[in-house]
């Protein structure tokens with residue numbers, strides 16, 4: 001595992017134009033230089049400024065909403081306005097309420113499906129329709145039906161990291177930010193949680209006195225899945241990180257964070273575990289209280305890249321070999337291609353997410369139940 005740290009430079013106040021009208025390439029470069037991002041060198045900026053300028057101009061011209069998942073690399077993540085950035089839940093809620101005709105979802109297709117389900121009249125586009133996800137790809141509608149037959153009457157809570165056909169067979173959806181809360185609201189003693197096996201085991205431990213969580217592989221032969229990114233972190237890795245980067249357990253100002261999708265023994269070792277938004281909130285609160293000097297986040301590498309930009313006062317260490325190869329399919333050039341196709345009124349089928357009206361109707365119910373339960 002290769003590890004690096006942010007440089008700790010203190011950025012100056014950025015001078016970002018509020019409106020992109022008349023934005024020049026030099027403006028774009030200046031904005032990128034002003035970020036003082038530890039992983040953005042002049043080589044990156046000079047190489048990509050022209051493409052970023054084109055994307056921003058076309059985005060504005062066609063009133064495109066560009067949703068950016070936290071796992072996008074910084075140059076892609078920065079294409080989205082602040083309110084267009086977030087994790088699965090935040091982006092889903094934003095997608096449900098936008099009036100813009102086009103939604104470009106900078107993430108993988110299962111995420112864009114959720115946006116389409118919540119706002120079916122919109123044209124929802126992704127940079128690479130072939131980008132997968134180890135969770136979503138390895139679990140489908142048939143797997144949900146099998147579990148329902150094994151536990152008749154037990155409701156099914158499905159993680160948002162799944163495709164629409166599997167959601168359509170489930171009772172309620174959840175994200176890592178609201179899974180524990182939603183599980184408690186579900187009727188009965190037993191709840192089926194799919195498809196993430198590690199997340200299910202973590203939830204089982206969290207709710208051990210309140211709910212019987214059943215999941216693929218727990219006393220059954222049903223198929224489940226794990227996130228191939230979070231799976232990479234082992235307990236030995238975390239112990240080595242603590243020692244190498246001097247983040248002792250319980251240190252007041254140095255913290256080791258882990259995402260819900262990590263292995264149970266990794267979560268136990270972490271100083272704080274939660275969803276992406278919960279981890280970011282904890283970091284923000286500690287920074288505001290001047291109580292965080294160093295951190296490691298056991299999650300996708302680019303999340304830490306984006307955190308390093310947002311919280312320059314914190315020295316972040318990151319495992320840059322732990323990247324999601326699926327999310328990494330989203331590139332500036334591919335996003336530029338979508339916008340050029342919109343601008344030229346070309347066929348968008350290469351990028352467009354389409355779902356049958358039947359699947360949209362069936363998958364919408366568990367997602368809407370989640371949004372209602374999350375308020």
Ligand code: SF4
Nearest residue numbers: 133134227228229324
């Ligand atoms: S990090 Fe990649 S593999 Fe893991 S859940 Fe997200 S999209 Fe799927």
